[in-house]
Amino acid sequence: MDELEFMRGRVYGADHDDAGPVPGRAYVELVGxxxxxxxxxxxxxxxxxxxxxxxxxxEIGGYGPGGRALYAxxxxxxxxxxxxGDTP
Structure with missing residues (x-):
């Protein structure tokens, strides 16, 4: 399994050991x-x-550690x- 495939279905900010969605919570998919x-x-x-x-x-956006990725x-x-886009 490559890194991209591994990342799909994971929840942003979740621990690697518990990275999947939790029943009863609402999620949106981040695209791009x-x-x-x-x-x-x-x-x-x-x-x-x-x-x-x-x-x-x-840490992986255009501004490296401390940067933010903007999603709408x-x-x-x-x-x-x-x-x-990204912002510092």
């Missing part, structure tokens, strides 16, 4: 960019993030958040 294919748990996220998007800390919903209520 450094976090492509990961799932984002949106269960407790504020409504404005579900409408406007999120800035997720990542394709449309209101979408289960996919598309990559919009």
């Amino acid at each position: 960019g450094p976090l492509d294919g990961l799932l984002l748990d949106i269960t407790s996220r504020p409504g404005h993030e579900l409408r406007e998007g999120v800035a997720l800390p990542t 919903p394709r449309a209101e209520g979408s289960r996919r958040f598309d990559w919009r």
Whole structure:
């Protein structure tokens, strides 16, 4: 299994030992960019993030450690958040 295949179905921010989705929680798929294919748990996220998007800390984006990857919903209520770029 290659790294890309391994990453698919994993939850952003979860421990490697417990990286899969948890029943009863809501997720969106991150599409494109450094976090492509990961799932984002949106269960407790504020409504404005579900409408406007999120800035997720990542060490593998364009700005390296300390940078953030920007993701926003394709449309209101979408289960996919598309990559919009990186920021320091």
